[in-house]
Amino acid sequence: MNPRRHLFALALAAGLLAPLLACAESKPDDLALLRARQLTIPVQSVTAAQLADTYLQERGGGERAHEALDIMAPRGTPVLAVEDGRVAKLFLSKPGGITLYQFDPSGQFAYYYAHLEGYAPGIAEGMSLRKGQLIGYVGSTGNASADGPHLHFAIFRLGPERQWWRGTPINPFGVWRATPPQVAGP
Numbered sequence: 001m002n003p004r005r006h007l008f009a010l011a012l013a014a015g016l017l018a019p020l021l022a023c024a025e026s027k028p029d030d031l032a033l034l035r036a037r038q039l040t041i042p043v044q045s046v047t048a049a050q051l052a053d054t055y056l057q058e059r060g061g062g063e064r065a066h067e068a069l070d071i072m073a074p075r076g077t078p079v080l081a082v083e084d085g086r087v088a089k090l091f092l093s094k095p096g097g098i099t100l101y102q103f104d105p106s107g108q109f110a111y112y113y114a115h116l117e118g119y120a121p122g123i124a125e126g127m128s129l130r131k132g133q134l135i136g137y138v139g140s141t142g143n144a145s146a147d148g149p150h151l152h153f154a155i156f157r158l159g160p161e162r163q164w165w166r167g168t169p170i171n172p173f174g175v176w177r178a179t180p181p182q183v184a185g186p
């Protein structure tokens with residue numbers, strides 16, 4: 001493979017890492033379902049009031065939407081599992097750095113934790129997780145700024161194939177904070 005093609009292949013692979021692009025729309029009741037589970041905020045000591053909605057921010061120079069929540073915290077702050085489930089994948093990616101994909105107990109949703117400084121001792125693919133369990137530490141691996149360590153956290157509804165890398169994104173902000181009501185016409 002010549003270097004140009006190789007770069008192209010790398011770019012393609014990087015694109016595939018983003019958990020996007022599913023055919024199925026997320027159902028409107030997904031958010032209600034997730035809210036009812038009272039998920040743990042995945043960065044220790046961060047409260048709902050401190051969260052900022054960064055879901056629709058542009059990334060890649062406007063090429064794509066962020067579709068995740070950035071939770072700023074000092075490097076090394078414990079990252080906690082938002083609920084029970086299992087570790088679907090431990091993955092090192094160029095944009096996400098050290099990442100962990102968790103499936104929920106029903107296998108309907110994936111939780112994605114990125115830019116980790118590292119994993120907690122004993123974390124391994126396939127293992128069960130308990131809500132609130134230490135899974136890793138806030139860092140700036142991947143394309144995060146070294147000056148702004150944070151957890152990049154995403155939720156997506158899995159497709160029928162339950163592939164850890166793809167699904168329909170859901171805004172995590174709405175799980176912990178009220179979102180403005182959708183006004184349906186006059």
Ligand SMILES: [Zn+2]
Nearest residue numbers: 068069070152
């Ligand atoms: Zn992010």
